[in-house]
């Protein structure tokens with residue numbers, strides 16, 4: 546884990562299974578997670594999305610957080626669950642279904658916060674798309 550200067554209002558917290566970070570209304574854990582669910586790995590202004598992993602039934606900011614905190618392979622969300630809440634906006638706390646997330650234009654439909662377009666490009670890491 547690297548040392549970095551916190552932005553003014555950020556408080557970084559690492560939460561490992563079986564615990565969940567009590568700052569959030571959904572089960573969520575990760576490495577050095579801030580209030581907008583940026584993590585130790587993805588830390589730009591746009592990296593505010595957390596994604597649910599089917600294996601843990603829990604949200605993580607990224608697949609590397611899941612890798613760091615668990616000892617199993619990540620299980621992706623299967624297409625029959627794409628209508629369930631699985632993506633959380635770290636700015637407003639709204640949860641989107643996978644379908645809504647994949648259809649959104651790299652911004653939150655609820656609050657308009659910009660999302661990192663790179664996450665959707667790597668969506669096959671998180672969602673079993675096209676299978």
Ligand SMILES: [Zn+2]
Pocket residue numbers: 598599600601602611615617618619620
């Ligand atoms: Zn898992």
Ligand SMILES: [Zn+2]
Pocket residue numbers: 575576584585586587606607608609610611
């Ligand atoms: Zn991470």
Ligand SMILES: [Zn+2]
Pocket residue numbers: 634635636637638639653654655656657658
């Ligand atoms: Zn939002």
